[in-house]
Amino acid sequence: MRTSRIFHPQPLSVDSQITLTAEATNHLANVLRVKEQQAVVLFNGDGNEYSAHLSEVSKRKVVATIDAKLSISIESPLNIHLGQGVSRGDRMDWVIQKSVELGVSEITPLITERCGIKLNQQRWQKKHEQWQKVAISACEQCGRNVLPQIHFPTPFNDWINLSTNQIRLTLHPRAEQAFRHVSIPPTGARLLIGPEGGFTDQEIYQTEQSGFYTVQLGPRVLRTETAAISAITALQAIHGDL
Incomplete structure (x- = not known):
């Protein structure tokens, strides 16, 4: 057993x-x-x-x-902060669970224009507690001894304008730059993934004005949960410990 x-x-x-x-x-x-x-x-x-x-x-x-x-550490050498647009149903739970298993350091749920969930502060608090439990359970399963930080749900504009020394990446299927050509600094990556329906044109423009590079994994349009896990896997395979 x-x-x-x-x-x-x-x-x-x-x-x-x-x-x-x-x-x-x-x-x-x-x-x-x-x-x-x-x-x-x-x-x-x-x-x-x-x-x-x-x-x-x-x-x-x-x-x-x-x-x-x-003293056992299986932490990835690559620091990844995932900014994930909040989606309906169990998609957000699934993204958090798999992202933790893949070694992300931080996750911030983002409230975007196309966010399918409208909650008051108290209900967002309950959601946050639920997502923290999902992260803990994922650590129990995968063997991590360091809990990734699950931030409280944050407005999109607030998060993209936070100061960081990580490279800023926005996943978008119509981007010109391929994901595999991105050079990741030792400080890691801040990865931005849209919700169901993706980002609006205005939000994409705002990310570019805030220093985010728009990149794509391939020609196909991925579901939000598929996009997040695929991007993290690619980052870990190229620059991390996969």
Whole structure:
């Protein structure tokens, strides 16, 4: 049986005992039906992982004893900040999940003109919390010990005008420059992907005025989620660790 990896949002130290979160407890005790003394791996985002065993297991409480601290890093050498236009349904969850698995450093959901979701501040907060959980789950699955930063949903104009020393790239199917010809600096890339329906002409103009290079992956028009994952994969294959 594969050893479960569990995120715990508190400091971890060798020989200490910790009570796992309610969510982790439910997953281990009621879904996986683990037993006492079973091995688990814990991480809290500090860049390390901690081998542990379960010293107490019940339906409502699981306690782990930490046995060792391991300095294991599988982070990509390429820093990628994804600016993703928010889309309807589960597309945004899917993009966040796969982007984390592919090693992105930061993700900012963007509210664009063609954004299909109109929410108040409270409901955007719930969405943000949901996306953070998706990122944590992806880290548990893929073995990352550093949590990528999931920023609060941000207006398109605010994000494209933020100061950065990364190269700025906008994916667009009608761009003249091919993606493979882009030179990525050591500081990494800020990658901009539109929502369903893409960016408006005005938004493309604004990105160019803000220093973004418009590039294309190929002649076909990709869905927003396909575009994001394809672009990240290409960046990692050319300049990262794939």
